[in-house]
Amino acid sequence: MSESSLQELVAALPPGVVTTEAATIENYRHDWSRDPSAGTPIAVVRATDADQVQATVRWAAEHKVPIVPRGAGSGLSGGSSAVDGGIVLSLERMRKIEIDTDSRVAVVEPGLLNAEVKAAAAEHGLWYPPDPSSYEICSIGGNIATNAGGLCCVKYGVTTDYVLGLDLVLADGTAITLGGKRVKDSAGLSLLKLFVGSEGTLGIVTRAILRLIPAQPPRSTIVGTFPTVVAAAEAVVDIGRTLRPSMLELMDQTSINAVEDYRPMGLDRDAAAMLIAQSDAPEGAREAEIAIIEQAFTKAAAMDVFLTHDADEGELFVAGRRACFDALDARGALLLEDVGVPVPVLPKLVEGIVAIAAKHQVEIPVVAHAGDGNTHPNVVYNAAEEGARDRALIAFYEVMDLAIKLGGTITGEHGVGRAKRRALPDQLGPDVMALTRKIKNALDPDGILNPGAILD
Known part of the structure; x- marks a missing residue:
């Protein structure tokens, strides 16, 4: 890429939107996965509106320059790792929001944080349910790119269930609008769903219309x-036979102790596992749900069962669960897993993870959105220890292999990114991989949108 070509982009955008400063570029090379193979882009574009995104993509298409779209940089699978010679297109400055109470939707730009959408909706007595553990720092654009989930998904669903419309810029710079404020729409192919979870490989989101529900x-x-931990998983299976609580989260002993080391909260360090369940059913029905949950806990040999109707007291336990990632991050280097299985085989998954950890002499703490079978068995290792990363990588892929054998998935909500693309063919098989490539090639024939994410 010649300097004069890059200057065309600089000239096409307002001052300060494009930066080539080495320090700034370094800050945009990695997401939270800290991908060691992340490249060095030639520039970072911090767009403030859709027109600037479109101008950037048109320039990139003309010059065949790769573009890596980026939100808040909180991704955990290397989905926004920079590539050598490319552009990082940051959407963090696109932050407009409008709450339409009559249509009960939020019209938002991709740089807005999940927590900010929740707060804006709450001012009108409404709620945006998808709630990743990182909801305070992750962006809506990133949530849409990965089809993010969270703690409430067991009852309320994931991001795709709340996306009614998208404005997108395609790989050739064409701007399109899909969906709208209407709840039902069967006109044509379900293209909206195709783009949610595509990790910026098919198009770049510049605006979203999100469904809101009552508080x-x-x-x-x-x-x-x-x-x-197997007993806890069996309790989850038992509960799932008759109801969907509004939350059902699991922490194993290592995760509990990591949180207590990081931020003491009074959690039981001796417990092999802990389940945090919530019911938001109406009065009367809620008592029945609580009884079913308590009975399942007791049947699975729970050592202690605690019930509170105080929202603040309950939130203390939820805060402990949300602190797991930061707590584990403080213990050492991480390989971030995100495997999911059908709920009935959850006990087999957690049992298998324990065996994989012992086999390879690595620590694999498990936290999980257990109610929907989505687990985060993050591999912890000492980066300074010779051979430790190699053992950790073997364990990382064996956990994904185990999930696939149990009829599960290599990613429930973080996305494939670059960290898991090697395992994707094992889950999808050759025919589905070929179809995926056909779709990618049709929408991005030059392969400039987030190359290396999802597909090689």
């Missing part, structure tokens, strides 16, 4: 501690 009712919190 969540009051919640009761039930916490159980268990003698084994």
Whole structure:
């Protein structure tokens, strides 16, 4: 790429939108996965509106320059790792929001944080349910790119269930609008769903219309501690036979102790596992749900069962669960897993993860959105220890292999990114991989949108 070509882009955009400063470029090379193979871009574009995104993509298409779209940089699978000679297109400055109470939607730009959408909706007595553990720092654009989930997904669903419309810029710079404020729409192919979860490989989101629902009712919190992580998983299976609680989260002993080391909260360090369940059912029905959860906990040999109707007290346990990632990050280097399985085989998954950890002499703490079978068995290792990363990588792929064998997935909500693309063919098979490539090639024939994410 010649300097004069890059200056064409600089001239086409307002002052300060394009930067080639080495220090700034370094700050935009990695997401939270800290991908060691991340490249060095030639520039960072910090767009402030859709026109600037379109101008950047048109320039990149003309010069065949790769573009890596980026939100808040909180991704955990290397989906926004920079590539050598490319452009990082940051959407963090695109932050407009409008709440339409009559249509009960939020019209938002991609740089807005998940927490900010929730707060804006709450001012009108409404709620945006998808709630990744990183909801305070992750962007809506990134949530859409990965089809993010979170703690409430077991009952309320994931990001795609709340996306009614998208404005997108395609690989040739064409701007399109899909969907709208209407709840039902069967006109044509379901293209909207195609772009949600595509990790910026098919198009770049510049605006989204998100469905809102009435504010969540009051919640009761039930916490159980268990003698084994398998026992806790069996309780999850038992609960899932008859109801969907509004939350059902799991932490194993290593995760509990990591949180207590990082931010003491009074959690039971001796418990092999802990389940945090919530019910937001109406009064009357809520008592029945609580009874089912408590009965399942007791049947699975829970050592202690605690119930509170106080929202603030319940939130303390949820805060402990949300602190897991930061707590584990403080323990050492991480390989971030995100495997999911059908709920009935969750006990087999957690049992298998324990065996993989022992086999390769690595630590694999497990936290999980257990109610929908989505687990985060993050591999922790000492980066300074010779051979430790190699063992960790073997364990990382064996966990994904195990999930696939159990009829599961290599990613429930983080996305494939670059970290898991090697395992994707094992899950999808050759025919689906070929179809995926056909779609990618049709929409991005020059392969400039987020190359290396999802597909080689």
